[in-house]
Amino acid sequence: MLTAILTGFLFSIFLVFAGKFFKGKLSILASLVPLALFVYFFQFISPISNGEVIMRSYEWIPSFGVDLGFKLDGLSLLFSLMITGIGFLVFAYTSSYLKGHEYLDRFYGYLGSFMGAMLGLVLSDNMITLFVFWELTSISSFFLIGFNNTNPASRKSAMTALGITGIGGLFLLAGALLLNNIAGTYSISEMLTMSEAIRGNELYFLAVLLIFGAAFTKSAQFPFHFWLPGAMKAPTPVSTYLHSATMVKAGIYLLMRFTPVLGGEQIWNTTxxxxxxxxxxxxxxxxxxxxxxxxxxxxxxxxxxxxxxxxxxxxxxxxxxxxxxxxxxxxxxxxxxxxxxxxxxxxxxxxxxxxxxxxxxxxxxxxxxxxxxxxxxxxxxxxxxxxxxxxxxxxxxxxxxxxxxxxxxxxxxxxxxxxxxxxxxxxxxxxxxxxxxxxxxxxxxxxxxxxxxxxxxxxxxxxxxxxxxxxxxxxxxxxxxxxxxxxxxxxxxxxxxxxxxxxxxxxxxxxxxxxxxxSKKLESGIAKFDFIAPENILEKFNKFFVVISNFWTNFFQNGFLRNYISIIILFLVVLVGYIMVGNTRFTIDYNSLSKITVYEITTTLILIAGIFYTVFTQSRLAAVAAMGVVGLSICLIFVFYSAPDLAMTQFSIDTLTVILFVLVLYKLPKYLKLSDYKTRLRDGILSTIFGLIITTLALEVLSEPVSKEVGDFYAANSYIEAHGKNVVNVILVDFRGADTLIEISVLSIAAVGVFGLMKLRLKMKDRRRYADKRLNQENEKS
Structure with a gap:
């Protein structure tokens, strides 16, 4: 069953390398893929009609209770036959309808991906798996609706459809997490066995609303219906496949699938x-x-x-x-x-x-x-x-x-x-x-x-x-x-x-x-009421949101890094300070703290001197050198507290940073204008308060009893399970590999953005316009 679902995706990947063979007379061969899948599902009619339910499960993320669980019963079989049967006819029809199109292979790739996503959606027995395929249908339909990407109307329709169905996807994910919280499982079949308990739970109402939000957006129910007429900008095979037989019925499928689990209550039926x-x-x-x-x-x-x-x-x-x-x-x-x-x-x-x-x-x-x-x-x-x-x-x-x-x-x-x-x-x-x-x-x-x-x-x-x-x-x-x-x-x-x-x-x-x-007269007559149509109301809301966003962005994102940092720190001061004032648990046991040595006092005084010199000097190079002194002081503190690895890392990074700053700032002149007294006083007070809060938090943490359960677990299992002697490395790569992967992804995205900026080549008139704009902004701020 998993192979059948992946066939559409594999076919799309295959077209990346062999797409040119499907642009001419051989394009009709693409229809053999859904035909083969239709024949595969057709053979299950007899056992399903006799009351059999076919289950398949493949391990995916067992620690989170997520597996690739699939269920073939009467409901999923009907949808699977529609997806593949009508898919076969649409694939064949497309070979003639888009004959000779430059991007016919690309179109088939989108269709194949959509077919695989829809099959995965209707066959999934795990709600997280269902959500993944649900989102894949939205993404693939986005490319299909906007296939004529040179047409602004097509692009707008694709964005609207993606936006509405994407919101529904968030509802579905929230509903899945909530139902897992209620039932203790993501398996829809297991939820079916505890439907009475789910309906009697206090979170039942919220879970129903979330499922409704997903179903109504996907199946174009009022007031989310307007994306569907707009999606008619897509080529006719897309309208046939997505908007009559398959995707728009995904919401219907969701309601039908969860009727035995959530149905029977007044809120469900009446709504x-x-x-x-x-x-x-x-x-x-x-x-x-x-x-x-x-x-x-x-x-x-x-x-x-x-x-x-x-x-x-x-x-x-x-x-x-x-x-x-x-x-x-x-x-x-x-x-x-x-x-x-x-x-x-x-x-x-x-x-x-x-x-x-x-x-x-x-x-x-x-x-x-x-x-x-x-x-x-x-x-x-x-x-x-x-x-x-x-x-x-x-x-x-x-x-x-x-x-x-x-x-x-x-x-x-x-x-x-x-x-x-x-x-x-x-x-x-x-x-x-x-x-x-x-x-x-x-x-x-x-x-x-x-x-x-x-x-x-x-x-x-x-x-x-x-x-x-x-x-x-x-x-x-x-x-x-x-x-x-x-x-x-x-x-x-x-x-x-x-x-x-x-x-x-x-x-x-x-x-x-x-x-x-x-007649056009009738059509223009109803157009008079467009001002109360949900689409226009949403459009007005979007415009209002853009205005508010511009104001918010221009107020906070004003181009000065010091303002960004000040706002972040002020927010943290207010938030953490409020919690600390209202919570009596914050106590510091001074007896548990080690005595202050002369080395620590000396290093701290050097660090403070470096900070003051950095703040008040009028030379950029002097400021960089003073920051280097601050960094080296922190290295010494790490050494005092038996953290030589952190000290070496800090020393390497700090030294490299100082060198790089010197190379970059060497040619620049002295500061043209230091910030005024009031600004420095404000920043000084804010930074002092923030430092005191962090110090208080650190001391409070030191006063708490140390639990070594997690540390003992890592120490005991790092070498046995991950075959690594460096416990820190094992934690980062294996035990918390997901966090590290996300961090690497963020850095990769940032690197792509930096590379794009480095390769940016503006025309001369654009450069002048940009320079004039920046000059005007600087004049307004000064």
Missing amino acids: LILVGGFTMLYSAIHTVFRTDLKGILAYSTISALGILVFLTGLGTQEAFLAAAVFIVVHALYKATLFLVTGIIDHQTHTRDITRLAGLNKVMLPVGIAGILAAISSAGIPPTIGFVGKELTYEASYHAESLVIFLLIAIVLTKILLLYAGFVAGIKPFTGKLPEEHSNVKMPGFIMWGPPLLLAVLGVVFGVAPFIIESALIKPVVTAMGGDASEIHLALWHGFNLIFILSLITIGVGTALYFIIKP
């Missing part, structure tokens, strides 16, 4: 019903006012995601069944419509629905695919969409409370989604072909084959729903904590209230399609 219900209706209304095909599909996708959140919140077995079926329904018809939209855009160079009609005359197979997908999205028999719609109505009808309101909301949503599906899937292919599109040609089979296959599957599964009943749907319901033994999918359930609601939906939605024509 999901309210957020999902509002999102599905709000976004469905927006589809009426859009004229861009991908914009229509984006808002209808958000609405569909709202339906899935809504159904998960209902929390009944009927709702779980409806959600499982609707995941399949939506993946089939929405992926089809996105692929069809891509073909239309590729062949006609427009996605404006007001300019599209009659394309059936020039590309009939594409039209068939679009019409079948529109019928499935509308829930018209004999498609699987009809089955999904009936189950959704059934689940809403049998809700525990507010049945009328829930039915009204879901029926209105379905009516509007029917309208959106007809506009996106039927309108471009019916009517009279415009003159401007009379020369449009039929695309190759590689482009129209995938959407037609998905559309036909929507009909096949509708006519014979038993194909997916035991293989996919029942295991999903079981994984969500439901009883799947009595589930029987069928196209016809008799003439009842649910069927009447379906007829009303089809009738009203079809009438709406013929009455309301997409």
Whole structure:
């Protein structure tokens, strides 16, 4: 299973070296990777449908309780098949859609990384592992959304998507740590066995909010929905793969996976019903006012995601069944419509629905695919969409409370989604072909084959729903904590209230399609309300934040190192001083301190003299020499207290520093102007207080009883476990290797920055502008 997850990443790495072979006719071979993975996961249908759960675990960071634990059950299998199955079609479609593109290999690399990240996400049984793959989906989607990086709009959309989903990632990490604090484990399977204890914990409410934050941002729930329409700037294969079938459903997967653990409580169910219900209706209304095909599909996708959140919140077995079926329904018809939209855009160079009609005359197979997908999205028999719609109505009808309101909301949503599906899937292919599109040609089979296959599957599964009943749907319901033994999918359930609601939906939605024509006037009409849209509110907040940040930066980061140090020290003085004053534990046992010797007094007086000379001298070289005296005095103190290794290190560093300073400052003149008396007095008082606080802390620490447990452990195990005789080195490299690695990383990043500055070559006009700016700043400060 780990190999299957890593395949996508390995394929991306392989493209770094062999990408040029996938830019031409061989690009179709890239689709063999997801196809092979689809076949691999397909073989698990039989054991999973028989109730088997396949677990795999690989040791990763056992000391922190983190392992590469993977779980394949009905829920993860359904998502894995969607990721690889639709991935195969998208990979194949891309070979024609981006044929001849300069960076086709790079695009495949991003797709491969995303596929691997999504597989890791849905298969993870460890929350830290899940978080890692969750973040990898955000990063890979950032590159896919911003693939057309020369377009400012694409770059902005990618940044927005990364920002919103990145915040969700922080919520997920916090939720994982909190659940580990409650349950004592990161394993989701183990959490399932202690769900009652988790729900009864006082931190349950906070854990639920954090999981909601992760799910809502990833799955574009209101008010975080706006990143998804913006992400439509990406190439159509990205929209198909990420924004209809896979990434946006990661949040849905998270909610479904944790429903048996956190669900069943009022806060869980009510929040999901309210957020999902509002999102599905709000976004469905927006589809009426859009004229861009991908914009229509984006808002209808958000609405569909709202339906899935809504159904998960209902929390009944009927709702779980409806959600499982609707995941399949939506993946089939929405992926089809996105692929069809891509073909239309590729062949006609427009996605404006007001300019599209009659394309059936020039590309009939594409039209068939679009019409079948529109019928499935509308829930018209004999498609699987009809089955999904009936189950959704059934689940809403049998809700525990507010049945009328829930039915009204879901029926209105379905009516509007029917309208959106007809506009996106039927309108471009019916009517009279415009003159401007009379020369449009039929695309190759590689482009129209995938959407037609998905559309036909929507009909096949509708006519014979038993194909997916035991293989996919029942295991999903079981994984969500439901009883799947009595589930029987069928196209016809008799003439009842649910069927009447379906007829009303089809009738009203079809009438709406013929009455309301997409127009720029409608689109501009709703634009008047943009000032209260979440996106614009966030944009205004960002601008306000920039203003505050500029003020804060200019106030504190004013270019003078002495001010930076003063602010840091002042903060520490206030913070530590407040703690010391309010804490009676700070006591000093003077009897435990050693007696002061004449050597220490002499060295200290020399050190103080060096400090005063450094502060008051008017020569830079004299100041450097005096600082050298201070450093050598500290070396002597180390020697007095039996620390020759520290003394030698201090001596070497101090000597080298003095030499370097002398070489750098030798040519510079004396100080032009020393700081005034008040400034030096202020700095002197601050430094004195800080020194007294540090001295007090050091004396208090010396008065505390010494615990040798940690030291004894290092001494006993350094040679045995790490094979090192120098205990300090072993601690730095082995026992605290993570800290050392982070420090090395920080130094490496700083070195890269310094190297970049050294290599910076400014144009002459930029140099003059920069010099003038610095001169003006200096004049203002003086």
